[in-house]
Amino acid sequence: MEPFDKRLKERAKQEPFPLPETYAGKVRNTCAALKETTMKDTKQKRSCRALLGVAAALAVFVAIPNVSPSAAAAMSDIPVLGAVVRVVTFRDYQYDDGHNTADVHVPELGGSDAADEVNDQVQAFTDQLIAQFQADCEATGEGYQGLDITSSVVTDSDTWFTLRIDATKVKASGYDLTRFYHIDKATGEIVTLGDLFRPGADYVSVLSAEVLRQMEEQMAADASLSYLTDEFTAIDPEQSFYWNADGDLVLVFDEYTVAAGYMGMVEFTIPRDVYSALLK
Numbered sequence: 001m002e003p004f005d006k007r008l009k010e011r012a013k014q015e016p017f018p019l020p021e022t023y024a025g026k027v028r029n030t031c032a033a034l035k036e037t038t039m040k041d042t043k044q045k046r047s048c049r050a051l052l053g054v055a056a057a058l059a060v061f062v063a064i065p066n067v068s069p070s071a072a073a074a075m076s077d078i079p080v081l082g083a084v085v086r087v088v089t090f091r092d093y094q095y096d097d098g099h100n101t102a103d104v105h106v107p108e109l110g111g112s113d114a115a116d117e118v119n120d121q122v123q124a125f126t127d128q129l130i131a132q133f134q135a136d137c138e139a140t141g142e143g144y145q146g147l148d149i150t151s152s153v154v155t156d157s158d159t160w161f162t163l164r165i166d167a168t169k170v171k172a173s174g175y176d177l178t179r180f181y182h183i184d185k186a187t188g189e190i191v192t193l194g195d196l197f198r199p200g201a202d203y204v205s206v207l208s209a210e211v212l213r214q215m216e217e218q219m220a221a222d223a224s225l226s227y228l229t230d231e232f233t234a235i236d237p238e239q240s241f242y243w244n245a246d247g248d249l250v251l252v253f254d255e256y257t258v259a260a261g262y263m264g265m266v267e268f269t270i271p272r273d274v275y276s277a278l279l280k
Helices: 003-014 022-033 039-067 070-077 113-140 202-221 271-277
Strands: 086-096 101-110 145-156 159-173 171-182 189-192 241-243 250-251 266-270
Touching: 086 113, 101 113, 101 159, 113 145, 113 159, 113 171, 113 189, 145 241, 159 241, 171 241, 202 266, 202 271, 266 271
Parallel strands: 101 145
Antiparallel strands: 086 101, 145 159, 159 171, 171 189, 241 250, 250 266
């Protein structure tokens, strides 16, 4: 839990007075008195409704801890205020000299220390790609280079946040790669693949064996597929991953790393029974 969250909860429990019972009612009456005759009036009324919601939430948050010691104790055990993660702005980089083009558009997060840390990691990743693009432009002169970096929010729930960064590098041929950044809102910490499993658990061997099994099974069923099974030894301990809509663990591999280039980036959905015994 964030220190601020903890202090706020402790302060709420120590307050000697509850919020006045008439407080929310007064806000409601003020909202009801407004007439929705103009856009400005409508905005005012919407603002009042939002304020009423805040007032009600504040009344619950402040008053409940003062109702009884048992209620206060129960509330202190619930992670009501976890890490806050939100997109506050975007970082852009564009370049076009008639031969070489780059278009980078990635978000900058705010609201927590974990969000700031993700920003640092995303910037390091994109800065490396931009630096390589600039070096390639100087080396090839009028040859064509391309760099495109985009993002998407994969998950944004009460307990979990996942940001995906996709990059396409073009130099004679295209090359796709991706990175995922996860924040556990309950703990306020960044999570990598290894953090999902118990200390000492050999998740790398278990997940690698499942990936290899799926490669061989898919190639046996479809002759057009070409995985590099002879070269694949193991996943990276911090392999890119995300949770899909069904809650399944999905491992993601950059183009060319485990399959022929024409297959692009490949993903493997790992059944939960394969790794459940290793989870924390």
